[in-house]
Amino acid sequence: MLGVQIDGAVGILGVCWVRAFCCCGRGRGVCGRLVLLLARGYVWMGVFRLNVAYLSARVASLETSPIRKLIDLVGKMPDVIRLHAGEPDFDTPLCIREAAKNALDCGYTHYAHTAGLLELREAIAEKAWEDNRVEADPETEITVTCGGFGALFATFLSVLNSGDEVLVAEPCWPSYKGFIRLAGGVPVFVKLAPPDYALDATSVQGKITERTKMVVLNNPNNPTGAVYDLPQLQVVASLAREHDLLVLADEVYEKIVYDDTRHHGFAGVPGMHDRTITVNSFSKTYAMTGWRVGYAIANPQITGAIRRVHSYTMSCVSPAYQKAAVTALIRAQDRVQQMVNEYKERRNIAVEALNRVPGLRCVKPHGTFYLFPDIRGLGLPSAILAEQLLTKAKVATIPGSAFGPRGEGHLRISVAASRGDLVEAVKRIDDFARRLPSGVD
Numbered sequence: 384m385l386g387v388q389i390d391g392a393v394g395i396l397g398v399c400w401v402r403a404f405c406c407c408g409r410g411r412g413v414c415g416r417l418v419l420l421l422a423r424g425y426v427w428m429g430v431f432r433l434n435v436a437y438l439s440a441r442v443a444s445l446e447t448s449p450i451r452k453l454i455d456l457v458g459k460m461p462d463v464i465r466l467h468a469g470e471p472d473f474d475t476p477l478c479i480r481e482a483a484k485n486a487l488d489c490g491y492t493h494y495a496h497t498a499g500l501l502e503l504r505e506a507i508a509e510k511a512w513e514d515n516r517v518e519a520d521p522e523t524e525i526t527v528t529c530g531g532f533g534a535l536f537a538t539f540l541s542v543l544n545s546g547d548e549v550l551v552a553e554p555c556w557p558s559y560k561g562f563i564r565l566a567g568g569v570p571v572f573v574k575l576a577p578p579d580y581a582l583d584a585t586s587v588q589g590k591i592t593e594r595t596k597m598v599v600l601n602n603p604n605n606p607t608g609a610v611y612d613l614p615q616l617q618v619v620a621s622l623a624r625e626h627d628l629l630v631l632a633d634e635v636y637e638k639i640v641y642d643d644t645r646h647h648g649f650a651g652v653p654g655m656h657d658r659t660i661t662v663n664s665f666s667k668t669y670a671m672t673g674w675r676v677g678y679a680i681a682n683p684q685i686t687g688a689i690r691r692v693h694s695y696t697m698s699c700v701s702p703a704y705q706k707a708a709v710t711a712l713i714r715a716q717d718r719v720q721q722m723v724n725e726y727k728e729r730r731n732i733a734v735e736a737l738n739r740v741p742g743l744r745c746v747k748p749h750g751t752f753y754l755f756p757d758i759r760g761l762g763l764p765s766a767i768l769a770e771q772l773l774t775k776a777k778v779a780t781i782p783g784s785a786f787g788p789r790g791e792g793h794l795r796i797s798v799a800a801s802r803g804d805l806v807e808a809v810k811r812i813d814d815f816a817r818r819l820p821s822g823v824d
């Protein structure tokens with residue numbers, strides 16, 4: 384507290400000094416200007432010290448997501464083929480956009496219920512039953528949140544106490560680490576192996592301690608594109624039962640699966656209903672990333688806590704966008720299928736082309752719109768390769784190391800880009816690889 388007061392005093396003193404020097408600096412030539420500059424520096428120092436003193440240790444230690452940093456950087460660069468971001472390149476289907484406009488005209492412009500419009504919660508309950516045979520009571524078990532992000536934040540904050548450990552399969556979406564730390568928890572990484580990154584009992588069990596409270600299951604998986612089959616889910620289910628763990632099932636890519644692959648909602652695995660918090664979202668399935676609508680399904684006790692956190696952070700999701708989300712669930716399934724078919728074609732084209740690049744090997748993922756090629760044959764660390772591809776070949780990708788040490792040796796490439804862009808991007812990667820002096824297979 385004393386430190387804060389002293390730093391506060393430094394800041395205030397600095398402001399007084401600058402006022403005084405501003406007066407004497409004006410019209411006093413080089414010397415006056417120098418004094419003014421010094422005074423400004425003193426104020427910055429004061430403000431800086433003030434800020435540091437006020438930051439919570441929890442937030443001060445938080446790193447910006449490497450993906451967010453790259454998105455901000457690439458946003459400023461012209462002529463780059465953008466295969467880095469995690470969002471559909473399609474526009475939101477027309478019927479959804481029209482539903483939102485109509486809702487605005489009909490007066491859905493006020494605060495909504497914290498839990499979400501009952502109409503939307505009922506549509507989500509219907510969907511959960513149809514898709515996953517999960518029974519969810521719209522009154523007590525579903526909360527509409529600001530995207531999957533809102534559902535994840537509220538969930539971790541609702542269940543974690545300081546020091547609780549959360550198992551996360553790695554390579555993993557880097558935001559989990561930030562969410563868990565923000566909530567006071569400790570992320571513990573379960574290292575999975577390429578090329579299929581399958582979940583196995585030994586690797587998960589080996590990381591369980593007395594402090595383990597939860598397992599994060601991202602299925603289909605960002606960045607590997609893996610879709611866990613029923614036996615793998617049953618492994619996690621039996622460990623959850625044996626060690627009394629919660630399971631956070633992040634299923635935001637559930638509809639983006641290919642070939643004969645079937646996605647199984649984890650809450651539908653026998654005995655897992657009450658232990659599972661299902662996080663889902665309209666962002667990826669319906670090309671609605673900017674709308675910020677998602678949801679969490681959990682037992683009534685956890686839902687009560689999620690709603691309290693949501694009420695103190697977002698309060699509610701825009702009701703017009705919730706009306707649009709109802710239309711998405713009821714009327715946009717054909718459009719979803721078209722988008723998934725297109726991702727599948729692009730995946731096939733890109734995987735085939737990448738496998739012709741010397742030094743690269745790429746498995747065909749069963750889900751998501753990400754490819755995760757093995758780049759070890761090029762002999763460069765993933766961060767260097769991604770940086771050189773960006774600056775020299777003008778292709779933006781995400782280095783595998785952004786997804787944890789187990790992601791090293793890989794790149795994440797999104798196929799949420801036009802076929803023409805994908806073909807051109809792989810051609811540029813190929814040219815780049817062939818010009819590398821050494822390291823190519």
Ligand SMILES: Cc1ncc(COP(=O)(O)O)c(C=O)c1O
Pocket residue numbers: 469529530531532533556601605633635663664665666667672676677
């Ligand atoms: C695995 C995963 N979960 C959740 C989200 C959150 O998405 P949104 O908040 O747009 O629903 C993302 C976004 O990239 C993601 O990749």
